[in-house]
Amino acid sequence: ETGVTQTPRHLVMGMTNKKSLKCEQHLGHNAMYWYKQSAKKPLELMFVYNFKEQTENNSVPSRFSPECPNSSHLFLHLHTLQPEDSALYLCASSQDSGAGANVLTFGAGSRLTVL
Amino acid sequence: GQNIDQPTEMTATEGAIVQINCTYQTSGFNGLFWYQQHAGEAPTFLSYNVLDGLEEKGRFSSFLSRSKGYSYLLLKELQMKDSASYLCASMDSNYQLIWGAGTKLIIKP
Numbered sequence: 001e002t003g004v005t006q007t008p009r010h011l012v013m014g015m016t017n018k019k020s021l022k023c024e025q026h027l028g029h030n031a032m033y034w035y036k037q038s039a040k041k042p043l044e045l046m047f048v049y050n051f052k053e054q055t056e057n058n059s060v061p062s063r064f065s066p067e068c069p070n071s072s073h074l075f076l077h078l079h080t081l082q083p084e085d086s087a088l089y090l091c092a093s094s095q096d097s098g099a100g101a102n103v104l105t106f107g108a109g110s111r112l113t114v115l
Numbered sequence: 116g117q118n119i120d121q122p123t124e125m126t127a128t129e130g131a132i133v134q135i136n137c138t139y140q141t142s143g144f145n146g147l148f149w150y151q152q153h154a155g156e157a158p159t160f161l162s163y164n165v166l167d168g169l170e171e172k173g174r175f176s177s178f179l180s181r182s183k184g185y186s187y188l189l190l191k192e193l194q195m196k197d198s199a200s201y202l203c204a205s206m207d208s209n210y211q212l213i214w215g216a217g218t219k220l221i222i223k224p
Contacts, residue, residue, distance in 0.1 A: 040217075043214040097210070102206070104160065104212075106159070
């Protein structure tokens with residue numbers, strides 16, 4: 001496989017459930033990102049990892065917990081979510097973070113619905 | 116504060132030309148990106164401008180004016196497959212991307 005792969009593509013969960021989103025990149029990139037995309041709103045950066053180290057956490061509620069075991073894999077652990085957390089969660093990777101022409105390669109996203 | 120403005124939705128006709136505008140206000144500037152996102156798919160990179168002027172890539176061109184805080188994406192010879200959302204993003208002095216809400220482009224036959 002090539003590019004950035006996200007699983008699952010769709011997830012429905014109750015507010016008391018615990019689930020995880022998975023992202024894998026086969027591009028040899030060093031930086032990985034989680035974004036939240038809500039309808040008619042700008043992309044919201046949630047977390048950034050560079051060489052497996054978290055370099056950015058944009059005041060994300062603790063009910064979202066990222067994990068980056070290596071440069072190719074990124075997880076977003078979800079627990080006790082709220083209905084307003086329903087959105088498309090996009091994973092992206094780039095050669096590294098904090099550079100000029102830093103082109104992001106995105107996955108197709110995980111569509112999350114919280115009931 | 117930092118802000119990106121782009122139209123919410125535009126409609127154009129197959130075979131025609133359309134220009135999608137983007138104005139930005141960011142703390143410092145390290146370039147302007149355009150991404151295309153088809154419904155239910157990943158955003159994909161279209162262009163990056165850091166110097167003033169027009170960059171052409173086939174049917175798509177991107178323009179930047181740093182003094183005006185303004186960019187546009189020009190799509191020529193529109194095809195039905197160009198129906199998508201187009202995302203504008205400015206990179207600030209900390210190399211953070213500030214995103215617009217996207218412009219949904221509808222192409223009619």
